[in-house]
Amino acid sequence: MDVGIPSTAGPMVKAEGVHKRFGRHEVLKGVNLEVATGEVCCVIGPSGSGKSTFLRCINHLEKIDNGRLWVDGQLVGYVQRGEKLYERKPRDVAAQRREIGMVFQQFNLFPHMTALENVMEAPVRVRRETRATAREHGVRLLDRVGLASHLDKYPTQLSGGQQQRVAIARALAMRPKLMLFDEPTSALDPELVGEVLDVMRQLALDGMTMVVVTHEMGFARDVGDTVVFMDDGAVIESGNPQDVLANPRHERTRAFLQRVLSPTPKPS
Amino acid sequence: MSDIVNTTTTERPDALRAVPVRHPGRWVATAVILVLVAMFAHMVLTNDAFQWGFMAKNAFAGPVLEGARNTVLLTVVSMAIGIAMGVILAIMRSSTNPILASIAWVYIWFFRAVPRVVLLVLFGNLGILYARFEIGIPFDWLIADLLNIDLSGRFFGFDARTLISGFVAATLGLALSEAAYMAEIVRAGMQSIPQGQVDAAESLGMSRSLTLRRIILPQAMRVIIPPTGNETIAMIKDTALVAYVPAYELWFQLQGIGSRTFQVFPMLVAACLWYLALTSVLMVVQHFIERHFTKGSRTDSARLRLARGGAGGA
Numbered sequence: 001m002d003v004g005i006p007s008t009a010g011p012m013v014k015a016e017g018v019h020k021r022f023g024r025h026e027v028l029k030g031v032n033l034e035v036a037t038g039e040v041c042c043v044i045g046p047s048g049s050g051k052s053t054f055l056r057c058i059n060h061l062e063k064i065d066n067g068r069l070w071v072d073g074q075l076v077g078y079v080q081r082g083e084k085l086y087e088r089k090p091r092d093v094a095a096q097r098r099e100i101g102m103v104f105q106q107f108n109l110f111p112h113m114t115a116l117e118n119v120m121e122a123p124v125r126v127r128r129e130t131r132a133t134a135r136e137h138g139v140r141l142l143d144r145v146g147l148a149s150h151l152d153k154y155p156t157q158l159s160g161g162q163q164q165r166v167a168i169a170r171a172l173a174m175r176p177k178l179m180l181f182d183e184p185t186s187a188l189d190p191e192l193v194g195e196v197l198d199v200m201r202q203l204a205l206d207g208m209t210m211v212v213v214t215h216e217m218g219f220a221r222d223v224g225d226t227v228v229f230m231d232d233g234a235v236i237e238s239g240n241p242q243d244v245l246a247n248p249r250h251e252r253t254r255a256f257l258q259r260v261l262s263p264t265p266k267p268s
Numbered sequence: 269m270s271d272i273v274n275t276t277t278t279e280r281p282d283a284l285r286a287v288p289v290r291h292p293g294r295w296v297a298t299a300v301i302l303v304l305v306a307m308f309a310h311m312v313l314t315n316d317a318f319q320w321g322f323m324a325k326n327a328f329a330g331p332v333l334e335g336a337r338n339t340v341l342l343t344v345v346s347m348a349i350g351i352a353m354g355v356i357l358a359i360m361r362s363s364t365n366p367i368l369a370s371i372a373w374v375y376i377w378f379f380r381a382v383p384r385v386v387l388l389v390l391f392g393n394l395g396i397l398y399a400r401f402e403i404g405i406p407f408d409w410l411i412a413d414l415l416n417i418d419l420s421g422r423f424f425g426f427d428a429r430t431l432i433s434g435f436v437a438a439t440l441g442l443a444l445s446e447a448a449y450m451a452e453i454v455r456a457g458m459q460s461i462p463q464g465q466v467d468a469a470e471s472l473g474m475s476r477s478l479t480l481r482r483i484i485l486p487q488a489m490r491v492i493i494p495p496t497g498n499e500t501i502a503m504i505k506d507t508a509l510v511a512y513v514p515a516y517e518l519w520f521q522l523q524g525i526g527s528r529t530f531q532v533f534p535m536l537v538a539a540c541l542w543y544l545a546l547t548s549v550l551m552v553v554q555h556f557i558e559r560h561f562t563k564g565s566r567t568d569s570a571r572l573r574l575a576r577g578g579a580g581g582a
């Protein structure tokens with residue numbers, strides 16, 4: 001698959017003391033994180049710990065209140081001149097966003113468009129590609145995610161797993177240099193999880209830089225280059241998957257892993 | 269996949285044979301209604317006040333046809349302006365710019381509060397307020413006084429009566445008031461679109477206006493169209509209020525014939541039939557517009573599945 005070529009050799013994502021408040025509720029309390037180019041970073045942590053919020057800050061769907069956040073060496077949503085920080089104009093924010101693909105837990109496909117139209121929309125309207133080019137690229141991407149025979153189906157005519165694969169193709173159609181995944185398999189029936197993870201695994205092998213919020217510990221262990229454990233709005237622990245998942249250093253990480261890894265008794 | 273469907277259809281067991289549930293209540297209700305309808309028809313046909321021949325002759329008189337044309341024209345033009353302004357007002361109202369948002373709020377507040385008849389009579393009498401409308405430098409006479417110069421800052425102007433004819437006054441009144449209602453309908457439609465759609469569009473680098481045009485409004489249409497159909501039907505009928513402006517629409521003409529000939533009742537019936545006919549045409553149009561905008565929705569896929577023949581097709 002096409003993987004955008006990063007402009008610098010530095011980290012793809014760098015967060016320094018990122019804070020985010022909703023009203024008086026402080027959700028992110030100083031997140032520090034670095035994701036190297038080409039790396040797959042899996043973010044795990046309990047519900048409400050701010051994983052989604054942090055992910056949404058990376059492409060400026062949420063404005064950060066404090067700290068600094070860079071993607072590929074550029075401040076996200078702001079420009080710095082001297083000591084002063086200036087907000088970027090909406091069109092500059094949009095320009096930053098098209099380099100960053102995002103995949104949502106609820107897919108968020110455009111229901112009034114077919115699979116192929118979903119994938120072609122942004123390349124045609126935002127990147128100003130010709131319809132022919134966008135179409136050709138879109139068909140190729142949908143083929144790569146195994147949906148070549150579903151080009152003209154509307155989202156409601158597709159299964160959850162198929163919808164999520166369209167959503168991945170739609171994000172890739174913008175030729176992003178970074179992909180963000182927010183629990184991409186959490187809304188899926190168990191038997192559909194595998195097909196989506198397979199697509200993501202292939203993407204990782206192709207060298208895409210990825211930040212993946214997930215509860216799939218198997219995926220984090222096998223595909224992740226690093227695993228980051230977040231709790232209560234901060235990064236508690238990060239490192240390579242073997243260390244973090246098998247020998248967590250922090251008590252909170254250990255408690256969380258015990259909860260998710262121990263098989264819960266099924267209600268009968 | 270189609271193989272599976274085929275095998276299931278060919279190997280389907282014999283159709284189920286069961287005695288359908290009886291509905292005796294339906295037969296009783298049908299009988300009662302038939303009797304009532306017969307009584308009504310008898311009354312309508314035998315009562316002299318109806319004057320069917322007179323009605324049939326005058327329902328299509330020259331002035332009435334002209335009135336019907338004006339009614340349609342008034343409805344189309346004022347709905348078109350009303351919808352366009354309504355969309356703009358709805359966007360202003362959900363804007364992050366507080367000035368735009370409050371202007372829209374005040375507009376909607378005012379035009380929903382004032383009855384249409386009052387508005388129409390008001391517009392019909394604008395000529396009292398200003399004899400002429402002129403385009404030029406605002407407050408030019410004040411500026412001239414201030415600088416003590418002789419300044420004529422008027423470029424061109426119209427007589428109020430030529431600019432605001434009965435028809436224009438009527439269109440203006442109806443359109444401006446319609447815009448306020450349409451704004452609320454469009455806003456409700458836009459609010460029915462989940463935030464995830466906006467997130468997805470923005471994460472693809474789409475601008476606010478592109479998101480609005482390509483993602484939000486096309487989906488909101490499904491929610492917007494049925495009440496807009498209602499509004500249009502209400503508008504066809506509200507054009508009758510224009511008789512007060514006056515403008516020569518359908519109701520004005522039918523009433524005219526009725527009072528000139530002292531045959532009020534047949535003309536009332538003619539009016540009912542005319543509005544019924546116009547509204548029915550509109551409902552057909554609405555049906556097709558609705559069908560266009562349900563593309564990809566759940567009801568649409570259900571319809572497609574039914575059309576393909578039952579629950580088997582996937």
Ligand SMILES: Nc1ncnc2c1ncn2[C@@H]1O[C@H](COP(=O)(O)OP(=O)(O)OP(=O)(O)O)[C@@H](O)[C@H]1O
Pocket residue numbers: 022025027045046047048049050051052053054
């Ligand atoms: N738009 C918002 N307005 C107010 N509060 C919000 C908003 N978005 C998130 N929050 C709050 O921020 C906190 C963190 O939410 P977030 O969705 O980032 O958690 P999460 O780690 O992704 O959890 P989950 O695993 O359940 O998805 C929660 O307490 C949530 O209620």
Ligand SMILES: [Mg+2]
Pocket residue numbers: 051052053182183
């Ligand atoms: Mg979340």
